[in-house]
Amino acid sequence: MFVKTFPEVTADPGIRRQVLSDSPDLMVVAFRFQQEGAEGKLHNHPHVQSTYVESGRFRFTINGESFDVSPGDSFVIPSNALHGCVCLEPGTLVDTFTPRRDDFL
Template identity: 70%
Template sequence: MSKFPIVVTGDGVTRQVLADHPDLMVVAFRFQHKGAVGALHDHPHVQSTYVEQGRFRFTLGDEKREVGPGDSFVVPTGMTHGCVCLEPGTLIDCFTPRRDDFL
């Protein structure tokens, strides 16, 4: 069980830090319904995303990609990205260095 709170980040979307260290952070993003949005954004962190369950349509820079359970990818520093939930599920994101704004 994580010591970190569950934070609402949008309609039907929550985030919870699972583990952190100054060099690395692991975060679960849970999407509760179809159409829930992970808003387009960018940050200076390198991010990896693993789809634990559900289906999502991601925007990664100029590319659109549909992903499902077991898929993973890396988002480079500064790339604009976001997603739309196609089937409820959970994304596990890792950030390096950690996202201090999530603490």
């Protein structure tokens, strides 16, 4: 078994990102939101993304539709969907991407 530790980096103001595991076909990443109001800015990418709310509360927008999520919630963001979130209560999101996001390495 191969275990690699990745550094935690600043993703956006008030947000830390850490790759937890990766392969060419799959990547798992933790996003730690440190303060209310921290924002994952609207963006899109070709990867399919699954998000699991480990802790905290967030308001997500996907293709113009907004919804709130809390611990234990999960959802899928389709390839190329315009999406982002605002932190309502500090916490951690665990995102899975397929294929891997090489821009995070």
